[in-house]
Amino acid sequence: MGYDKKCVMTKILCFYLSLLGVQCSSTFICENYSDCQALLKFKSAIASDPDGHLQAWNEANPFCNWTGVTCHEHVANRVIALELANMRLQGSLSPFLSNLSLLTNLSLPGNAFHGEIPASFGELSELVHLNLTENKLQGIIPASLQGCQRLKFMYLDVNHLTGIPEEIGLMKNLTHFSITYNIFTSSIPSFLSNLTELTRLELSFNYFRGKIPPELGALKKLEILYFHVNYLEGSIPSALSNCTALREISLIDNRLSGEIPFEWGSKLQNLQKVYLSINKFSGKIW
Template identity: 45%
Template sequence: MELCNHLLAIHVVLFLFLFPHVATKELTTSKTDLSALLLFKSQISSDPFGVLSSWNESLHYCQWQGVLCGRRHPDRVTALVLESKQLAGSISPSIANLTFLQKVSLSDNHFHGNIPIEIGYLSRLRTLNLSINFLEGTIPSTLGNSSRLQIIQLSSNNLRGTIPPNLVQCKRLQSHKNHTFHHRKP
């Protein structure tokens, strides 16, 4: 039995020596997603329902309320869904570090401040719902970088200005009233 344990240890060391990028990359991306979520939480000034109380290191972040992780990449956050939770605060730009994020749904809360321009750098983003909040400023033109974007819902905020013209580059969007966009079905 002791020999088996030593052989296993040697195999693990050899694997880490021969393929350090595999172990390091998984650890790094895991820590990046965890850090991004904790930074997001740090910008929340009010959580009356205690929704984010599960957001601590006693649980894996994929088990936190409102956080969904992928099937193919089980340690990568693919959705942040915290609708109608009466959360107040600003949306942290760290959300852009969740590079596997496909859906952000923070509607019907009390978020204020600007929409972080960094959200536009999420290359996998398909749904962005920030409606019914107190967001202000303009719609970031960086959202035009998200070629997979299918749905943008920004209505019922204090946004000003016009819809950025480069959103036309998002071929999967269709314009509707109140700055709401939906996927055009083939």
């Protein structure tokens, strides 16, 4: 039985190249790679790509070379980052992105993704950075995200999100939590005080009501606290003076009243910027 010696040698060469993490385009078949299939399913959920950013996302090109895709340096054909910022993409977020099991960075800001954040994203156990800012996402932040125990940065600003599940308080490694410009209408959840690694907490431009939870005084590493433009009432809890790392506080345009906690003057030694206008405060500022 005859065979093509050149073809056999090419396949052998490609095999050894694959051991080094190099894709061989002459034998690249997407269905052989779970990460490639996940990316194509993500693309199939996109209804509009007006600038053609994903045109090269096809089986003629190894997927590690696709726009916005970064693969692992030492583990062949495994995606670690998907970054597609400000590309005017429209569609829903594919739940199959959860099959990118080594993904550490999912950054899709400045697009027009709609619908809910897939619950399956909670399976991304290696995820460190999640940025879905400035889309059209709606519904409750999925409770399943507690499965992303390595997550440090969560940016969900400028969407239509409405709820924060209690499970978010279990994300012990979270350092940045920003959900500005959404339509949250509840009180500020006290369980956010469980996020003891937080350095930045931004809840501005929402419809949060009620009092500022005194439990937030447990956030010893908090540096930035932005609660401006909400419907917060009552006085500032003196417990916030326990957040000794605070550098900036903004409570502008709420319905807060009472005196500024005297303890701020002695305990918040790192405080550089304080914004309190458009409230009903009384008394002296230390």
